[in-house]
Amino acid sequence: MELWWCRSKGCGRISPVFFGxxxxxxxxxxxxxxxxxxSVLEPVEDSFVSERSDIEPVxxxxxxxxxxxxxxxxxKQWREAIEEPRCYEIFEGRIATWITDIxxxxxxxxxxxxxxxxxxxxxxxxxxxxxNQIPFVKYDTEMVVEGNNSPEIQILxxxxxxxxxxxxxxxxxxxxxxxxxxxxxxxxxxSGGVLPFRGRRNVRIx
Numbered sequence: 109m110e111l112w113w114c115r116s117k118g119c120g121r122i123s124p125v126f127f128g129x130x131x132x133x134x135x136x137x138x139x140x141x142x143x144x145x146x147s148v149l150e151p152v153e154d155s156f157v158s159e160r161s162d163i164e165p166v167x168x169x170x171x172x173x174x175x176x177x178x179x180x181x182x183x184k185q186w187r188e189a190i191e192e193p194r195c196y197e198i199f200e201g202r203i204a205t206w207i208t209d210i211x212x213x214x215x216x217x218x219x220x221x222x223x224x225x226x227x228x229x230x231x232x233x234x235x236x237x238x239x240n241q242i243p244f245v246k247y248d249t250e251m252v253v254e255g256n257n258s259p260e261i262q263i264l265x266x267x268x269x270x271x272x273x274x275x276x277x278x279x280x281x282x283x284x285x286x287x288x289x290x291x292x293x294x295x296x297x298x299s300g301g302v303l304p305f306r307g308r309r310n311v312r313i314x
């Protein structure tokens with residue numbers, strides 16, 4: 109999808125280009141193109157961030173788009189109701205995101221270890237370890253965030269956390285136990301697993 113953006117002060121029209129447009133929309137854009145200064149903006153892949161889940165039809169989304177001169181702009185896309193067309197606004201600046209409400213999937217961890225017939229001291233050891241890492245999560249640029257453009261996100265343990273966790277299990281538990289636990293860490297520190305932290309991604313333009 110491209111965006112046509114009329115940069116004339118008296119107009120400012122922004123419209124998406126897609127298949128299935130009616131003739132009236134096409135003629136309006138041609139008229140705007142001939143009479144005003146128009147830029148074609150190409151959205152940047154993987155830059156889309158929404159305030160609500162992708163499955164929600166009514167939401168506000170921010171993304172980057174590049175004009176014909178290579179300049180990057182921030183685009184705000186929204187609509188007030190599902191039957192209304194999307195609205196657009198262009199900004200100079202950048203998209204800022206930050207994470208709040210970070211928490212450990214405590215119930216899911218306990219249930220997973222129960223299913224595997226692994227009980228204490230693993231449960232409390234693992235949960236306490238993860239909770240102690242929460243203060244570092246929001247400031248760690250190595251964290252891998254999984255969220256499918258959703259405000260509700262999963263934050264995978266980074267390499268440092270995994271190494272530290274496995275080192276502690278090797279130190280405190282028997283060899284057979286530590287081997288089993290290492291396997292759990294490898295299998296569950298993935299999107300949809302029980303080890304990733306959960307949180308909420310917030311967004312604004314700065």
